[in-house]
Amino acid sequence: MTRRKVRLAYIVNHSERKASYKKRKRGLMKKVQELSTLCGIDAAAVLYGPYDERPEVWPEDPTALNQVLARFKAVPASEKGKWMVDQETFTRQRIEKTKEQVKKILRDSREKEIHLFIDQCLSGENNPESLQSQDANDVSFAIKRNVMEITRRLALLKNQDGDGVGGAAADDGGGLPQGH
């Protein structure tokens, strides 16, 4: 919005992101307050910032916020119930969906676990025997047995060509936006 047109995307750089967040948070809260004042309406905003422990809210006074939300109770019961139920149902359904997605992620993370394990075996950071001490559950254990077999073959191949697997992985340290 200024010296450069805004990129509507996640700001990767931590410092820039934090600076932007700080400025925009202030601007946003001001806007909410202005709208409330100018138009005489009740408004509320909730921000789950990655830097603040507690969510930023407007109005700052929980009582006032409560008052804003309490106004909902003055709405005709029919409309209210309808909308609320819809919203809540919708939200719960989406949460269920998310849980399923998390399960998938968990499963797929095991795949990656195996890949990493192979890497480590090949680079000498680990060895197939250590599988015995890895936490075992029926799923991953069954897979691991296969992996050991594969790993053995890979190791053989590797020994034929000579080695060369190595190097350290690096991370940008940017981290996830919600991390504190």
Place this chain on the structure above:
Amino acid sequence: MTRRKVRLAYIVNHSERKASYKKRKRGLMKKVQELSTLCGIDAAAVLYGPYDERPEVWPEDPTALNQVLARFKAVPASEKGKWMVDQETFTRQRIEKTKEQVKKILRDSREKEIHLFIDQCLSGENNPESLQSQDANDVSFAIKRNVMEITRRLALLKNQDGDGVGGAAADDGGGLPQGH
């Protein structure tokens, strides 16, 4: 805020007030969305407009999140042959991909958390004061734990990079979220 400097006071004229409300509502929602996108945080806004009896909220309908795990399984079989050529790179890329997925899931969960919270406030099942204990939300907390667990395991496996999800929420260090 333009041809005349803004007067921070209630706009008496009905037409003007309504016009201002409409424009500012749009601007505000845009700002909320921008802040959420740019800084990777979760945000919500509730406006009790004088004209509609149901509150305007943001996000109005976060449906765009189904794609979260879309391409996750996309691993062409042909690539698997090359896979061994540069395992570490490949694995690292997949890990990054997973992190991206986890990041999105986290944000998604957070968004739902906010929605649910607002819904509960509106229906009287909850109140703004309970913001103090938001972390107690069973569902979202469970999801967060799962996600954190994934990330933690990945971090352990990589045995490096201090970043990651790094949740602020308390973690009892519990075991695998296998069974849910």
Place this chain on the structure above:
DNA sequence: CACGCTATTTATAACAT
């Protein structure tokens, strides 16, 4: 890194249709 300072982009009050 947090602040303060512009150069520009955005938002929008007043008009116009």
Place this chain on the structure above:
DNA sequence: TATGTTATAAATAGCGT
């Protein structure tokens, strides 16, 4: 009154301290 346009105020990205 609703929508579109324009002149101007407000917000803010990139810098400098």
